[in-house]
Amino acid sequence: MTLHDGDTPVDADQLRRLLEEQRPDLADAPLQVVEGPGTDHVLVRVGDDLVARLPRNAPAAVSLGTELRWLPRLVDRLTLPLPRVEHEGVPGAGYPFVWALLGWLDGHDLCAVVLDGPVPRTWAAGADGVLTALADRHRVRLLRRALDLGREAAPFAGPPVLLHADLIPGNLLHREGRLTGLLDLGALTTGDPAWDLTPAWCSTRPGDLALHAAAAPPGRPRRPGPPAGRRRPQPRLTRGLAARYGETLGSPSSQ
Structure with missing residues (x-):
């Protein structure tokens, strides 16, 4: 499945091939694609305790590289749990990017x-106010003043x-x-x-x-x-x- 032009197709079968090459001890583990809002990586749960993070494209692979450098340095220094790096994968099995196995964190994203909840209704009301202001040229000056205050x-x-x-x-x-x-x-x-x-x-x-x-x-x-x-x-x-x-x-x- 791809979302952007130039994305590399990634699915559970691709991860299975990578595991067979690089983590044969996990080659037979149950795999489940994790549905979520992310667009740069595919997440696949591996067994009960791990999740694979697979970039869809080269910029996402750079982002994952940053994460892999910093997670080991921060994971024991913050009070809010971070996933632990369990394996740093390399390109292989027809897949061109670095990838990773991270520890699974229980919970639901926000x-x-x-x-x-009430936040989207607040956003909608705010957007309606902006459109109303733009339709009234006298109020455009108020918007400009708000921007000036920010600056x-x-x-x-x-x-x-x-x-x-x-x-x-x-x-x-x-x-x-x-x-x-x-x-x-x-x-x-x-x-x-x-x-x-x-x-x-x-x-x-x-x-x-x-x-x-x-x-x-x-x-x-x-x-x-x-x-x-x-x-x-x-x-x-x-x-x-x-x-x-x-x-x-x-x-x-x-x-």
């Missing part, structure tokens, strides 16, 4: 929670921190309302921790944003509150939250 936000002044950089719902596992795992370190990078605020906007309820704000580190500068009945962006407070998240992952110099 996509179903987001799609079934005027103070840049992050601290040292670059390690970023997951792809904290979409499909990369977060949960069970019984609690996070149980973090997936896909292929986009790992360093920089402004605000980048990793993604879950605050796409995986939480609108009313929960105040809880994120309360996590800002002590001493972080805060602006006075807006006049009654008005709200305005709080970029420094937002960056304060991001800094707390960045401290959880740690700075690149500590890795």
Whole structure:
């Protein structure tokens, strides 16, 4: 099955051939393709304890290489579970890319929670507001002002921190309302921790944003509150939250 032009077809039969060549001890293990939102890799569960990660194309293979470099360095250093690397596969059996066997993490990704919950309705309402604003030229000025406020936000002044950089719902596992795992370190990078605020906007309820704000580190500068009945962006407070998240992952110099 392919999704993009130039993708290499990947299925359970392809994995079976790779296992026969490179992991004959697993050649007879039951295989089950894992359905999910990802478009760059095919995931196949191997037995009960492993999952194979097979890139569909060359850029995805580069991403997997990043993940394989970093997972062993981080797996025992974060409180949120990461999959362990159990085997680093090489091209073979007609398959042109590196691939990997990772430890299986129990849980469900957050996509179903987001799609079934209030967040999409919030997105829809927001999109409707934007379209309405664009239809009214007088309100276009308000949109431009909102963009200007974002550009005027103070840049992050601290040292670059390690970023997951792809904290979409499909990369977060949960069970019984609690996070149980973090997936896909292929986009790992360093920089402004605000980048990793993604879950605050796409995986939480609108009313929960105040809880994120309360996590800002002590001493972080805060602006006075807006006049009654008005709200305005709080970029420094937002960056304060991001800094707390960045401290959880740690700075690149500590890795």
